[in-house]
Amino acid sequence: MNKVFPLLILLLVVVSAAMGGLYLLSRPQPPPWTSDSRQALEAFEQGLEALKKRYLSEAHEHFERAVELDPDFAMAHLFLARHWRQRASAERLRAVDASRLTPREALFIRYYLAHADGEHDEAEAMLARYLESHPDDPFALSVACDASWLRLDWDEAERCYQHLLERHPNWVEAQNRLGYLAMARGRFDEAEERFQSYVYIAPDQANPHDSLGELYMLLGRYDEAEEAFREALARRSDFCPSLQHLMELMIFAGEIDRARQALADLEAEEACRDVLKGGLRCHAEVLLSYAAGDFEGGWQRVESCSERLYRSVLPHRLALLTGRREDAFELEERLRAGVAQEADLPPREHQWHQAALFHVEASRLLADGRPAAAAELFARADELSTYWGDSQWAFKLYNRLGWLTALELAGRAQEAKALRRKIAAINPRFASVFHAGQETLAELARQAMARSDGDSAESAPRPQ
Structure with a gap:
């Protein structure tokens, strides 16, 4: 009996400690975000989840709902200011009492x-501090990683x-970013592995399929790219990036009629209208x-919406190809002034x-x-451009076509x-x-060279 009693006491202590630990684990924890409204917190969490999936219109609605339910919800105002540049929310942040917030x-x-x-x-x-x-802290780490990416480090x-x-x-967004970093640096096999892992981890989300489709589009694997974009749209029919990428894909594949239909599909989607307002329709x-x-016809479209296109290289090229040299100079000067102001x-x-x-230039x-x-x-433009997404890869390849034409006409055959x-x-x-555009530009160059007293390099034959 004397031996059993100490064992019983020990057992009770152990059970008590275990139950205490379970209580600590099951006890409601304070939310990681500060708001007096439970409904506002729920809306905010839904906004975060939608933002992680790149469902931007849905995220916007949830953050707007959060500040409607709690006008003092600082983090909801922060996301509205940061991702949608809402001035009222940005000004609200300057009056926030930081003492009531988490670190x-x-x-x-x-x-x-x-x-x-x-x-x-x-x-x-x-x-850093x-x-x-x-x-x-995954949120702080994510911000630090994004900052390094924006610095091009x-x-x-x-x-x-x-x-x-x-x-x-x-934190699947990190897998996506690593895929884009590999893609930007020309490590395409690694990028494909990253994006396929992203698809495997989050198969029911649209963005993983869209990211994989962008890589396939860059690599000229157009059938696989279309399949990936359609997989994204099967999961989210209003996923604007995939609707946009389908349109671009059809252009790069030379299927102009299908590209026009893809643009019409993009315009018909109500969730994508804000994207189109930003100049995408004009550019398309x-x-x-x-x-x-x-x-x-391209130049006529430039004239109807040039205010939104002056940073694009296409209006300048169209001005050259249609003999509008003064317009080309004006576009060039506007771009130069914009670069100077963007330090x-x-x-x-x-x-x-x-x-x-x-x-x-x-x-x-x-x-x-x-x-x-x-x-x-x-060559200098090539050094500054990458194979990153958002169609920057298309600029890099397009710039290389111009570089190729210049090398051929300069008589630098081996480099070409x-x-x-x-x-x-x-x-x-x-x-x-x-x-057609490259050959027209080359013909303009040959005509100008024929009028000049250039050396033999300036009289190079038509490239084959």
């Missing part, structure tokens, strides 16, 4: 406002996303005309606009019969041959849809 929320508010005020170094410093004491971004994925395997119509060889933009955006400026030099000088600027092989190795079908 993560207070950091994100200060971080956003510091960037908004141009204090970029201070913003990154406060994020927070991560020293909260090294595994891709080695650090890759390391950061990999760490985020190791610590939080269900101009690109359709250019790909069809209707340069005059404070994230390097990724500024670098893209600088690449576009080099491209249009090179195109004008080529049309003027100066292929050697044009080749140098096309090597560049042609590089283009074909990535997407052997890309050049065909832009052949």
Whole structure:
């Protein structure tokens, strides 16, 4: 009896401790976001989930609902300000009482406002300090990884996303980002593996299929790309990126009638109307005309919406091809002024606009019969461009077509041959849809060279 009693006491202590642990685990935990409204918190969480899936219109509705239910919900205002640039929410953040927020929320508010005020170094410093004491916070890690990506510090971004994925395997956006980083750097096999893993992890979401489709489109695997985009739309019929990518795919495949139908489908989708307002419709119509060889029709479309297209390279090319040199100069100057004013933009955006400026300058030099000088600027544009998504890969390949023409007309045959092989190795079908535009530009160059007293390089034969 004396031996049993101590064992019974020990058993009761162990059971009590276990039950206490279960109580601690089951006891309601405070929410990670600060709001006095349970319904507002639910709406906010739904917004976060939709945003992770890239369902932007749905996310917007949920965040709007959250601030409607709780006008003082700081984090809901932050997401509206950051992702939809809503000025009222941005101003509201400046009056937030940070003492009632969690450390993560207070950091994100200060971080956003510091960037908004141009204090970029201070913003990154406060994020680094927070991560020293909260090294595994997935939200803060994600922001840090995105910051490295925007700075074009891709080695650090890759390391950061990999760490985020190791610590939080269900943070599938990191898998997507790693796929795009591999794609941007020309590591296409690795990118395919990443995107296929993304599909495997989240097969019922639209975005994984869309990301895989973008890679296939870049590589000229157009049938597989269409299948992937349709898989995305089967999961979310109003997924605007896939509707847009289907239209672009049909253009790059030279199927102009199907591209026009895809544009009509995009326009018919109510959820995508905000996307179209941003100039996508204008850009699509101009690109359709250019790909069809209707340069005059393309220019007429440029004139109807040029305010939204001056940063695009196509209006400038169309101005050259239709003999509107003064318009080409004006577009070039507007782009140059825009680049000068954008020094404070994230390097990724500024670098893209600088690449576009080099491209249009090179195109004008080529049309003027100066292929050697044009080749140098096309090369500089190539250095600044990547195979990233959002059709930046299309610009890189398109710029290389101009570079190829300049090299051929400058008599640099070996360099031209090597560049042609590089283009074909990535997407052997890309050049065909832009052949008419490239040949017209080459003919302008040959005519200008014939009028000049150029050297033998300036009198190079028509490329075969």
